[in-house]
Each structure stands twice: as structure tokens, then as C-alpha cells.
Amino acid sequence: MRAAILIALMALTTMALRFLPFLVFGKKTPKYISYLGKVLPQAIIALLIVYCLKDVSLTTHPFGIPELLAGISVVVMQVWKRNAVLSILLGTAFYMLLIRVI
Amino acid sequence: MKEIKKAFYRSLPVMAGYVVLGTGFGILLHNAGYGVLWALAMSVFIYAGSMQYLGISLLTGGASVITTVITTIMVNARHLFYSISMIDKYKKTGKYKPYLIFALTDETYSLLCDDDDHPGENFNRYRFYVSFFNQCYWVAGSVIGSLLGAVIPFSTEGIEFSMTALFIASFTEQWINSKDHVPALTGLACTTACLIVFGPERFLIPAMLLITLVLTLLRKREEKKV
Numbered sequence A: 001m002r003a004a005i006l007i008a009l010m011a012l013t014t015m016a017l018r019f020l021p022f023l024v025f026g027k028k029t030p031k032y033i034s035y036l037g038k039v040l041p042q043a044i045i046a047l048l049i050v051y052c053l054k055d056v057s058l059t060t061h062p063f064g065i066p067e068l069l070a071g072i073s074v075v076v077m078q079v080w081k082r083n084a085v086l087s088i089l090l091g092t093a094f095y096m097l098l099i100r101v102i
Numbered sequence B: 001m002k003e004i005k006k007a008f009y010r011s012l013p014v015m016a017g018y019v020v021l022g023t024g025f026g027i028l029l030h031n032a033g034y035g036v037l038w039a040l041a042m043s044v045f046i047y048a049g050s051m052q053y054l055g056i057s058l059l060t061g062g063a064s065v066i067t068t069v070i071t072t073i074m075v076n077a078r079h080l081f082y083s084i085s086m087i088d089k090y091k092k093t094g095k096y097k098p099y100l101i102f103a104l105t106d107e108t109y110s111l112l113c114d115d116d117d118h119p120g121e122n123f124n125r126y127r128f129y130v131s132f133f134n135q136c137y138w139v140a141g142s143v144i145g146s147l148l149g150a151v152i153p154f155s156t157e158g159i160e161f162s163m164t165a166l167f168i169a170s171f172t173e174q175w176i177n178s179k180d181h182v183p184a185l186t187g188l189a190c191t192t193a194c195l196i197v198f199g200p201e202r203f204l205i206p207a208m209l210l211i212t213l214v215l216t217l218l219r220k221r222e223e224k225k226v
Helices: A001-027 A029-050 A065-081 A084-101 B004-031 B036-045 B049-060 B065-076 B080-086 B092-100 B106-112 B119-148 B161-177 B182-198 B203-217 B219-225
Strands: none
Touching: A001 B036, A001 B049, A001 B080, A001 B092, A001 B203, A029 B080, A029 B161, A029 B182, A029 B203, A029 B219, A065 B080, A065 B161, A084 B004, A084 B065, A084 B182, B004 B049, B004 B119, B004 B161, B036 B049, B036 B106, B036 B119, B036 B182, B049 B203, B065 B161, B065 B203, B080 B092, B080 B106, B080 B203, B092 B119, B106 B119, B106 B161, B161 B182, B182 B203, B203 B219
16 A cells, blocks of 8 residues: 555655746747757757766776667667668667677 | 658667666666556656656655655756757647647757757647657667566677767757757857766756857857847
8 A cells, every 4th residue: 555655755745846847938938948849859969978877987898888879879870871760670689799898 | 650660760870768767777677666557657647758757766765755856846847948959940830739849858859959940830740740659769678678677688889889879970060951050069169068067966957057058148249140
């Protein structure tokens, strides 16, 4: 029972965070919020990359080398082929190989 | 039909990551003493990856109501950001809107946040399917993990990099498509600075506040470019 209540709370709180901006600003969107809507995506994607790599240690083996090389391979593939699915799948395969050989 | 196919194709990288990470979640929850219905309920109703992992320790650690709510706000505050930046894009999504908002995870956000040049019913359906397929992968993974209840016999170590790769590919694509790199660089610099100052456990919220502050200060300059 207690577990069900906690899960309901996690679900409702997460939903509240997702819906709140739409409820508050959805009808009449202030110009400032529209501005943030335009510039935030790029900043947030950058934040998410750092977030994913936050636990990589640069001072102990393997010094973040697999992440660096695989990350570069994703960028190169994306610039070259402009196909996100391909870049991601190849980059991930490359990473899985790197962590096994380095 | 065309939208379903396109959505499925675009969601493939997320499939790899969500099935594996979802399975990991299902296994941990199972080992904490909560069976498949609990895994199903959490993945259907909460549907937020890192929160669900943390939720296991809240359940087993006897967390209070207040702790649970505060922890959820801290971990998921970034969803406020996703929603703020989708207000204009999701304005005309009609009947799909509630689900699109509910299902806005990190990964779904990164697939949909830079796609806004094709308004209309078909495009809304495409957005819906991307969101829905992603949640299906996550739910399927959790159920598989819960039923399996033990570590998978072959090594999937490193497959979680598909999530990182997804964000790197989105970042690169947005960089190519945009003449103004100030927001991207702001995000990178602010987040890295906060990671160094606050450490890996606490940097997320300071980073979001700093990004908002810097972008707000740059507003006059940035709006001239648009």
C-alpha cells in the first residue's frame, strides 16, 4: 500500500512538472517564454550530453578515451551522412568495441 | 502508414537504449521485492528513466511522502524546461497534446525538439507515434527485466552509450542547421562549469538555472539575430 502511494506520488509529481508550463503559459504565451522556447533546445541537448558523461573519470583508466573516440565518430558520421539512426547505431557499436579492447 | 514507418525508423536508436535500460530497471525492481505489476505500473505512469531507478531506493529505503515528492522534483525539474520549449511547437497538436506532453522524456524530446517545419495532422500523428513507440520500448524492457529477474546471459555493457550518442547526433544536427551557436555553447559551458563546481550529484539544477540566466541576459542580442 505504501509503495503504491509513493509510486503514485512520483507519477503525479513528474506529470505536474511536464504539464505545468503548458497550463500556465499555454493559452497566452509571453514573448519571454517563446524566446526561451527557441533558444533552450540547443542548450538542453548540450546539458544532456554532459549529463550522460558526468561519471566518466578522466584521471583513471581508460581516461574517457572510449567516450571521446565514440563521440567523435558520431559527430563525423552525422556531418558526413546526416543520418541520425546510422550515426547512433554505429557510434554505439564502436563504443561497445572500444570498452572491450582499451 | 507513412508516419508510422518514419516514426519507427527514427525511434530505433531509442529502442536499443530503452529496452536495455528498462530491463535493468525491471531486474533491480524485481530483486528489491516488487514484481512485474509494479514494474508495469511505474513504467506506464511515471515513465521517467532515472527517476524510476531512484524510485527503487525510495521504495526500499522507506522514504517519506515529502522526501519522495522533493526527490522527484529535484531529479525531474528538467522536464519543466522541455515543456517550456515545446509550448509553441505543441500548440496545434489537438487530441494528441495530453499524451505528447506526458511522454516527453529526454530521448523523445531530443527526437522532436528540432522538428517543427511540417505542421499538420500527419506530423502530429508522427510525433504521437515517436512518443508512443519510445514508451513501448521502455515498458517492454521493464517487463522483460522483471520477469527475467536476473542478469542477461550475454554482455550488453556499453549499449547505454546509445543514449549519449543520440544526444550527440541531435546536437550535431542542430549545430549544422543553425547559424546561431550561442545557445548551444551556453548550454555546454554552463553545464560543464556547474559539473566542475557542484560535482556529478548536484550540478543539474544549478546548470539549468545558470543556462536560463545567461540566455535571459543575452536575449536582446539573440533576438536581433532571429
